[in-house]
Amino acid sequence: MNDYQLIILADDKQVVLERILQVTRYRGFLINGINAKVNTGTHIGTIELMVSSDRPIELLVDQINKLIDIKEVKVDSKTQQSTA
Amino acid sequence: MVIEKKQTGGSLLFDVLQQHGVQHVFGYPGGAIMPIYDALYDSDVEHFLCRHEQGAAFSAVGYARASGKVGVCLATSGPGATNLITGLADAMADSIPIIAITGQVATAAMGSDAFQEVDIFGLSLACTKHSFQVTNVNELENVLHQAFAIALEGRQGPVLVDIPKDIQLATVNAVLNDAVNLQNKVKLPPANVGKAIALLSQAKQPVLYVGGGVGMANAVDELREFVKATALPSVSTLKGLGALDPDNENYLGMLGMHGTKAANLAVQESDLLIAVGARFDDRVTGKLNEFAPNAKIIHFDIDTAEINKRRAVDSAILGDLKVNLPALSVPLSIKPWQDKCRQMKHDFGWQYDHPNETIFAPAVLKEISEKMPKNSCVTTDVGQHQMWAAQHMSFQDPSNFLTSGGMGTMGFGLPAAIGAQISRPNDCIVTVSGDGSIMMNIQELATIKRFQLPVKIVLIDNSKLGMVRQWQDLFFSGRLSETDLSDNPDFVMLANAFDIKAKQITLKNEVSAAIEEMLDHNGPYLLQVKINAEDNVWPLVPPETANDKMMEST
Structure with a gap:
């Protein structure tokens, strides 16, 4: 298993968090932690998502990027490590 | 053009549908969608009453796939909405642009386990490209425009719009803006076909693997021009059937679990596979790590997430097939391979001789x-x-x-x-x-x-x-x-x-x-x-088996 931290910028729309969590689970990633906050000035939400999986993280990044309300998905390379 | 008009949410729905060219909708009325059906009474949109909401969803899918237009279906809240789910999942899997409009209980009753209330918005997350729940009638028009744009943009798919009953009844000063265009959120880099051309030029045994994306991209003509220029041996997925000319001498038929022997053998022996609007589905590949084991891969697609999803590619060409396919049109010197594929097509052709009086x-x-x-x-x-x-x-x-x-x-x-x-x-x-x-x-x-x-x-x-x-x-x-x-x-x-x-x-x-x-x-x-109850479909590639190890009879 590899650990990753994703930093996701999203429009502050209803259910955006639910959508991200659903895709993450469905695509085979375990959710280890989450921080989410909304900048009320810009209406942009920032979601930090800690996940682990045997699957390449690019598969999840591409799928989250397809969600309509997502503006950006980055992998924090500092957090990438194996827990196997 | 901007037109201002005072009307109900239900009436606005049909105006926006018509603005997007919708003439026909499929549906089934019920309590929480009655204001929309009341507005339908005065609308020029023609409604086809199906006898189950699943029928309405599949009719919308059939309408979209046969015509290239967006299919629209309507259902009431609760069981009406859940009956659409299978149709939405089907449209999601096959990338079909439909819009499902569901009635919902009034906003004040939402979340109270009201009669015929179900969280269809939540249920839709896993089986739609996107979904909306409208809680302010002033947002309805823009939501509907977005629904059409999302259904049609990039890789097409189903969109659900859930409209509570009070929103359908509320008065709105609709503006009827021109339909909005979605900004292209995921910017695709300009396609670099240089590497792909080099791969194609070096290949001795290339095969073209065509999927449903060709039809979705309206690129059948471009594909056929490409096939004419390259004379590539070609195979099709189930959903790609019709994109290639079935009478082309280099066309080998469908590949995969019930594909032709010639198609599967050619793909397994290929040294280059050019996947066009296809996604290496498990019914196509058989045992994935033995699929086309010696082939390099060029993958044309509109969806970034399909690249490297199931098979690592050597060259990805993202974007519009109508633009990108012609860029790879180069004449090839692969006569021995073409001859071999044609010979396999001849040797392993379908047999229609059937011994007894029963129907084949x-x-x-x-x-x-x-x-x-x-x-x-x-x-x-x-x-x-x-x-x-x-x-x-x-x-x-x-x-x-x-x-x-x-x-x-x-x-x-x-x-x-x-x-x-x-x-x-x-x-x-x-x-x-x-x-x-x-x-x-x-x-x-x-x-x-x-x-x-x-x-x-x-x-x-x-x-x-x-x-x-x-x-x-x-x-x-x-x-x-x-x-x-x-x-x-x-x-x-x-x-x-x-x-x-x-x-x-x-x-x-x-x-x-x-x-x-x-x-x-x-x-x-x-x-x-x-027909005879014992008749089987042949060939058959058994599960988790390489495609060249097909069964041809028992």
């Missing part, structure tokens, strides 16, 4: 395909009859073969044919079904009756859930569990009950006259074709 379904479907008018559209259900139709019928465009590919949904064929017939009233629409599948949405015979739709229903009847029975025989030691349907209703009598002319045939010598009678009939017709 592949021959029936081939004959229908040859006799039906040009530009006919065929829909299927799911199972043995579906694979026989894919193998033995020929199509000149993907919009002429509508089948549930990704989801494999039994019950698809009949309502999809209804949608196709309404979108193309002057074309012959044939649905090929099985005696298991047809019962899943049999209520739609009432829709055919009501609108006098001249759909031709070919019912391949083996009194079994044939494909499951085949697998039980082959892989479960012949333990036939729950696949016997010998107590099916009398299908001729059943069709007659809906004023549909029907006939049963059981012998080979009845086939030709019956097909002609069906095709000549000026109205709906059900032809029940009784």
Whole structure:
């Protein structure tokens, strides 16, 4: 298993968090932690998502990027490590 | 152009639908969508009452796939909405642009477990491209514009818009803006075809692997020009059928689990696979790590997430096929490989000689395909009859073969044919079904009756859930569990009950006259074709097996 931290910028729309969590689970990633906050000035939400999986993280990044309300998905390379 | 108009949310819905060119919708009324149905009463949009919301969803899918337009379906809250789910999942798997409008309980009642309340917005997350719940009537117009843009943009797909009853009733000063265009959120880099051209030029045994994306991209002409320029041996997925010219000498047929021997062997021996609008689905690849083991991969797609998803690629070409395919059109020197593929096509061609008097379904479907008018559209259900139709019928465009590919949904064929017939009233629409599948949405015979739709229903009847029975025989030691349907209703009598002319045939010598009678009939017709319950679909690549290790008979 590899650990990753994703930093996701999203429009502050209803259910955006639910959508991200659903895709993450469905695509085979375990959710280890989450921080989410909304900048009320810009209406942009920032979601930090800690996940682990045997699957390449690019598969999840591409799928989250397809969600309509997502503006950006980055992998924090500092957090990438194996827990196997 | 901007028009200001005071109206209800329900009335605004139909104005926006018309603004997007929607003339026909499929649906079923109920309590929480009554204001929308009241607005429909005054609208020019034509509504087709289906007899189950799943039928409405599949009719919208059939309408979209046959016409290239967005299909629209309506349902009430709760069970009405949940009955749409299978159709939405089907549209999601096959990337079909439909819009589902659901009524919802009034906003004040939401979250209170009200009568016929279900969280369809939450349920939609896993089976739509996107979904909306409108809680302010002033947002309704923009949401509807966005729904159309999202359904059609990039990789197409289903969108659900959930509208509470009070929002449908609320007065809105609608602006009726011009339809919005979505900003292209994921910027695709300009396609770099240099590496792909080098790979193609070096290849000795390249194969073109064509999927449903070609039809979705409206790039059939560009694909055929590409094939003409390169003379590549080519294969098709189930959903790609019709994109390639079936009469092209280098076309080897469908690949995968029930693909032709020539197609599967060519792909397995290839040194370069050019995937165009295809996604390396498990029914195509068989055992993934033994699929085309020596091939490099060029992958054309509109969806970034499909690149490297199941098979690592050597060159990815993202974007519009209409633009990108011509860029790779280079003449190739691959005559020995072309000759070998053509020889395999000849050596492993279909055999239609069948020893006894009973009816051979592949021959029936081939004959229908040859006799039906040009530009006919065929829909299927799911199972043995579906694979026989894919193998033995020929199509000149993907919009002429509508089948549930990704989801494999039994019950698809009949309502999809209804949608196709309404979108193309002057074309012959044939649905090929099985005696298991047809019962899943049999209520739609009432829709055919009501609108006098001249759909031709070919019912391949083996009194079994044939494909499951085949697998039980082959892989479960012949333990036939729950696949016997010998107590099916009398299908001729059943069709007659809906004023549909029907006939049963059981012998080979009845086939030709019956097909002609069906095709000549000026109205709906059900032809029940009784076949041997033991007939199997061949070839068959067993699960988790390489595609060159197909079974050809038992």
